[in-house]
Amino acid sequence: MSENLIEIKNVSKSFGGVKANVDISMSVKRGAITGIIGPNGCGKSTLFNSIVGYHPIDNGSITFEGNEISHLMVDEIARLGMLRTFQQTRIYGEMNCVDNMQISVSHRPDSKDSMFASRKGEIRERAEHLLEFVGLYSKRNLISGDLSFGQQKLLEFAMALMNEPKVLLLDEPTAGINPTLINGLIDRLRRANEELGITLCVIEHNMRVIMNLASHIYCLSNGKMLANGEPEKLQNDPRVIDAYLGGH
Ligand code: ADP
Numbered sequence: 001m002s003e004n005l006i007e008i009k010n011v012s013k014s015f016g017g018v019k020a021n022v023d024i025s026m027s028v029k030r031g032a033i034t035g036i037i038g039p040n041g042c043g044k045s046t047l048f049n050s051i052v053g054y055h056p057i058d059n060g061s062i063t064f065e066g067n068e069i070s071h072l073m074v075d076e077i078a079r080l081g082m083l084r085t086f087q088q089t090r091i092y093g094e095m096n097c098v099d100n101m102q103i104s105v106s107h108r109p110d111s112k113d114s115m116f117a118s119r120k121g122e123i124r125e126r127a128e129h130l131l132e133f134v135g136l137y138s139k140r141n142l143i144s145g146d147l148s149f150g151q152q153k154l155l156e157f158a159m160a161l162m163n164e165p166k167v168l169l170l171d172e173p174t175a176g177i178n179p180t181l182i183n184g185l186i187d188r189l190r191r192a193n194e195e196l197g198i199t200l201c202v203i204e205h206n207m208r209v210i211m212n213l214a215s216h217i218y219c220l221s222n223g224k225m226l227a228n229g230e231p232e233k234l235q236n237d238p239r240v241i242d243a244y245l246g247g248h
Pocket residue numbers: 015018019020038039040041042043044045046047
């Protein structure tokens with residue numbers, strides 16, 4: 001078992017003339033919480049999209065547990081145990097929470113209908129358990145579209161956990177969330193890491209959140225890797241302060 005779950009080497013990705021990612025190298029350590037920061041438009045979400053197979057990369061290599069995955073599609077990579085959440089939540093607003101949870105498993109390409117039927121009870125149990133884990137058990141039968149935005153984010157997080165990922169890539173999990181709910185979300189992320197053993201890679205704009213959460217942080221700027229290190233080191237790096245904290 002290699003220490004690095006994900007290894008990214010010299011990855012580049014352009015959209016027409018826009019160089020969204022230029023020669024990016026980084027790694028995600030197994031069992032850790034890794035952070036990615038950087039100003040808006042610096043290429044963070046593009047990097048996630050490349051990792052999970054949402055679009056092909058132009059150059060470079062991405063390995064997961066030592067195997068090259070840069071040529072694989074989203075479904076194939078998800079089956080290996082790598083999932084992402086999005087800046088915008090992707091729940092079915094007309095359905096209740098527990099149904100959203102169950103649907104998130106039935107969409108897995110490896111879960112055949114018959115297998116799903118035989119596992120229905122087990123899946124419902126896990127759905128309820130994970131709703132409790134994120135603090136939404138009392139809302140399990142409510143229409144998810146009626147939840148607050150922060151609660152919808154928690155639901156989306158729980159939906160990802162339904163698939164028992166080895167690693168979860170979270171794109172700005174606290175964006176748009178009421179500050180009073182942010183601490184609860186951070187606590188859930190940390191517990192998913194410590195208690196469920198899920199490796200996390202988190203894009204986060206909120207500096208306080210990421211400094212608290214991650215053991216190693218990468219900072220992007222203009223599509224390039226600007227700096228990386230432990231939170232304390234990065235926080236005091238003049239290049240990071242200039243690019244990020246300077247508030248461009
Ligand atoms: P961040 O997540 O750091 O805010 P993004 O990765 O979303 O940044 O965007 C990086 C750059 O790539 C931006 O200039 C953005 O407009 C561009 N970009 C991202 N996705 C696409 C796309 N699908 N088509 C064209 N340009 C894109």
